[in-house]
Amino acid sequence: MIRKTAIRILLYFFLIGFAFLTLYPLFWLLISSFKSNQEILLNSLALPTTLRFDNYTEAWSLAKMGLFARNSVIYSASATVLTVLLSVSAGYGLGKFKYKVSGLIYSILLLGLVIPIHATLIPLFLLLKTFRILNTMVAVILPYIAFAMPLGTFLAATYIRDIPDEMEESAVIDGCGYLKIYWNIVVPIARPVMMTITIITFLNNWNEFIFVFLFTSSVALRSLSVGLLMFAGPYTKNYAMQFAAMVIASLPMILMYLVFRKPMVKGMVAGAVKG
Amino acid sequence: MLTRAANKRLSYIILVVPTLTLFLLFVILPIIYSFFLGLTDWSGYGAFRFIGLRNFQDLFSDRVFYIAFRNNIYFILASTFGQIPIGFFIAYLLHRKLVAGRVFFESMFFLPMVISTIVVAILWSNIFSPQIGALNVFIGRLLGQKNYVLPWMDNLGAAIFPVCFVLIWKYAGFYMLIYLSALQKLPHEMIEAATIDGARESQIFFRIIIPVLWTTLQTTIVLSISGSMRAFDLVFAMTGGGPAHSTELLATYMYNKTFEVYRYGYGSAISTMIVVISVLLIGSSIWLTGIRARGERTGS
Numbered sequence: 001m002i003r004k005t006a007i008r009i010l011l012y013f014f015l016i017g018f019a020f021l022t023l024y025p026l027f028w029l030l031i032s033s034f035k036s037n038q039e040i041l042l043n044s045l046a047l048p049t050t051l052r053f054d055n056y057t058e059a060w061s062l063a064k065m066g067l068f069a070r071n072s073v074i075y076s077a078s079a080t081v082l083t084v085l086l087s088v089s090a091g092y093g094l095g096k097f098k099y100k101v102s103g104l105i106y107s108i109l110l111l112g113l114v115i116p117i118h119a120t121l122i123p124l125f126l127l128l129k130t131f132r133i134l135n136t137m138v139a140v141i142l143p144y145i146a147f148a149m150p151l152g153t154f155l156a157a158t159y160i161r162d163i164p165d166e167m168e169e170s171a172v173i174d175g176c177g178y179l180k181i182y183w184n185i186v187v188p189i190a191r192p193v194m195m196t197i198t199i200i201t202f203l204n205n206w207n208e209f210i211f212v213f214l215f216t217s218s219v220a221l222r223s224l225s226v227g228l229l230m231f232a233g234p235y236t237k238n239y240a241m242q243f244a245a246m247v248i249a250s251l252p253m254i255l256m257y258l259v260f261r262k263p264m265v266k267g268m269v270a271g272a273v274k275g
Numbered sequence: 276m277l278t279r280a281a282n283k284r285l286s287y288i289i290l291v292v293p294t295l296t297l298f299l300l301f302v303i304l305p306i307i308y309s310f311f312l313g314l315t316d317w318s319g320y321g322a323f324r325f326i327g328l329r330n331f332q333d334l335f336s337d338r339v340f341y342i343a344f345r346n347n348i349y350f351i352l353a354s355t356f357g358q359i360p361i362g363f364f365i366a367y368l369l370h371r372k373l374v375a376g377r378v379f380f381e382s383m384f385f386l387p388m389v390i391s392t393i394v395v396a397i398l399w400s401n402i403f404s405p406q407i408g409a410l411n412v413f414i415g416r417l418l419g420q421k422n423y424v425l426p427w428m429d430n431l432g433a434a435i436f437p438v439c440f441v442l443i444w445k446y447a448g449f450y451m452l453i454y455l456s457a458l459q460k461l462p463h464e465m466i467e468a469a470t471i472d473g474a475r476e477s478q479i480f481f482r483i484i485i486p487v488l489w490t491t492l493q494t495t496i497v498l499s500i501s502g503s504m505r506a507f508d509l510v511f512a513m514t515g516g517g518p519a520h521s522t523e524l525l526a527t528y529m530y531n532k533t534f535e536v537y538r539y540g541y542g543s544a545i546s547t548m549i550v551v552i553s554v555l556l557i558g559s560s561i562w563l564t565g566i567r568a569r570g571e572r573t574g575s
Contacts, residue, residue: 011374018365021444022383026390028409029398044407045416086294093290097283105295112302116505116553118526119546122312122533123305146301149294178286207391209508214534225393229512239407246397250390257389261382268388268449269456272498 033243040239055244063241065248067220068227074137075212075223076205079144083152083201084194086145091156092186096168106157112150121214128215139215140223144205151271152197159193160186196267199260206253224249306550312543319537330544340545343523344552346435350506350524351556353439354446354499359492361443362450367484369451370458371476381455384448392445396512399441431521438513438522445509446502450495457491458484493564497557504553525549 032040033055034048060066090109094102128139163186171181187194209225216222222230228249231242257264313330315323334340365384369377387395402409461484469479507526510516516523516531523531525545533542 008374011368015365015368015374015380018361019380019383022387022448025398025402025409025444026386028402040407043412044409045412086297089290090294093287097287097290099287102291105291108295108303109298112298114501114553114557115302115306116501116526116549118505118507118529119309119550120302120305121530122539122543122546123308124301126308127301127305142297143301146297149298150302153294178283179289182286182290203389207389207393209391209393209512225391225508228397229393239401242397243401246394250394253389253391254386257386258382264389265385265452266456269453272449272453272494 029243029246033240033247035240035243037238037240040243052240055240056248059241059245059248063231063245064219064227065224065245068222068224069248071137071221072206072223072225075140075144075208076202078137079141079148079205080198080201082141083145083148084197087149087152087156087197088160088187088190088194089182090149090153091158091160091190092182094153095157095159095161096163096165096186109150109153112147113154117147118210121210125214134215135217135221137216137221140211140221143211143215144208148201148204152201155193155197155267155270156190160190163189192263196263196270199256199264200267200271203253203256203264309543309546312540313547315540315543317539319539326540330541331548333541334544334548339520339523339528340525340548342520343525343528346510346522346524347503347506347552349435349439350442350503351500353442354503355496357439357443358447358450359495359499361447362452362495363454365447366451366454366458367480370455381451384451386448387445388449390445392508393512395441395445396509399437399444400513403437431519434514434518434521438510441513442503442506442509450499453495453498454488454491457488461487489564493561496560496564500556500560501553504549504556525552 028045031047032044034051034053035046035055036048036052039046039048094106124143125134128134133139133142167185167189168181171185176184207225208223209229212221212223212226213229216226219227219230228242228245231245312323314325314327316326316329317323365380368374369380374380401407405411465483466479469483474482505526506524507530510522510524510527511530514522516527520528526549529542529545529549532538532545
């Protein structure tokens with residue numbers, strides 16, 4: 001009994017130690033974002049003397065985090081909506097229409113789950129240049145969709161395949177076209193999986209860095225990650241503003257996680273394990 | 276009026292072709308294009324000139340290529356022997372209810388996963404930084420020294436280790452979740468029966484849990500290899516590959532050669548190597564863990 005209690009205490013120690021290691025850096029980021037530069041340089045561990053919200057307003061306008069946040073929303077939202085629509089339609093086609101070619105298409109798409117993204121950067125850059133869309137929002141959104149679709153299609157196809165065939169068959173007898181079935185029957189039933197795809201795609205796009213960094217060059221098109229790195233380089237002396245900007249970039253996803261914890265976790269695990 | 280079959284075929288095309296086109300155009304075509312570029316000495320403009328495998332010969336005598344490759348291997352080792360055991364251990368504790376507060380611990384360990392790698396990289400380089408670094412102050416406090424600076428900070432050979440630490444910090448929670456969801460599929464009746472029969476925790480662990488989780492282990496190893504070979508943002512934002520290329524990864528070195536010194540051909544050859552090395556490593560890891568699984572089944 002004593003031994004058991006001792007082990008249990010040891011386990012708690014271990015877990016709380018890990019918890020501290022995970023949470024403290026984030027806590028440190030949060031408190032530092034409310035301090036002045038002098039306070040940070042003087043004692044980086046101390047709590048702020050007053051909550052300086054100025055850091056945030058400065059980061060929002062001076063460091064253009066407001067503009068970058070708007071761009072991040074545009075990139076992530078438009079790419080996500082299109083990814084979900086295309087994934088569900090391809091998932092319906094591949095999951096329900098029993099054509100032989102589906103198997104081949106499916107395995108080609110699955111390749112996308114293992115391809116190292118950086119192996120495509122140089123040709124993608126040249127391709128976008130040829131299309132004359134380099135340094136536009138489209139140059140970011142199209143690759144976002146293309147790279148998110150394998151996982152989306154895969155999740156959607158797995159889900160839609162399990163919808164009972166009778167549902168569509170009765171609709172076919174009623175004279176519905178397949179596209180009508182797609183819109184009126186498949187899409188409403190597939191809502192849960194669409195939710196999962198939406199959440200993971202949005203998260204990935206929000207945190208994405210290299211596409212925006214390489215395929216846009218004007219400041220007006222930069223996203224939060226890229227904008228952050230631009231002024232948070234090693235020569236920055238405005239630590240306070242930098243910390244505030246980092247909180248601005250992270251907070252939306254932390255909130256999203258707290259609200260959608262279950263579907264997010266489910267989607268990420270499904271994507272990882274089945275991929 | 277279309278026939279039923281023609282209508283079906285047309286609908287199929289409308290549903291599948293947009294996805295497929297986008298994918299072929301932006302993912303598959305670039306991969307092929309990249310293989311081809313790796314055989315040229317193209318520098319961004321002018322005609323392509325084929326130089327055969329010269330880029331690859333140069334790569335094999337390029338010191339930085341080996342450093343980058345070594346660092347990728349360190350990343351894989353940090354994932355396989357850092358993230359996976361930690362993630363598994365925590366998942367196990369939480370699942371077997373050996374500790375309370377499951378939802379709290381679970382959400383917290385996962386938190387670093389939802390924060391962008393760029394933010395994580397900047398955050399940790401500030402924690403390690405000699406100017407304002409929380410870590411130096413913290414250790415200095417413990418040792419009772421003011422203005423303490425960790426000695427390994429300027430050691431080139433060790434520069435990659437803090438980066439590996441951050442890698443583990445960010446992704447351990449992800450592996451925890453994968454194991455948590457795998458543990459949910461365990462045969463509970465079997466464990467209960469074993470407990471009633473007086474099996475010890477260690478027996479339950481080695482006889483029941485490990486065999487059931489073997490495929491998950493295999494999956495996570497593949498994930499850690501493919502994830503490590505893709506790594507870019509963390510190093511790019513934390514060290515930029517420096518000092519003196521000591522923290523370079525294959526992907527950051529590819530970036531450096533292509534977009535900073537404009538050796539597109541050479542950069543593409545590095546890309547090709549990333550693909551080749553990934554395929555080889557993933558293949559051999561599946562083969563290795565497969566041997567163990569086959570041995571298990573035949574009872575040896």
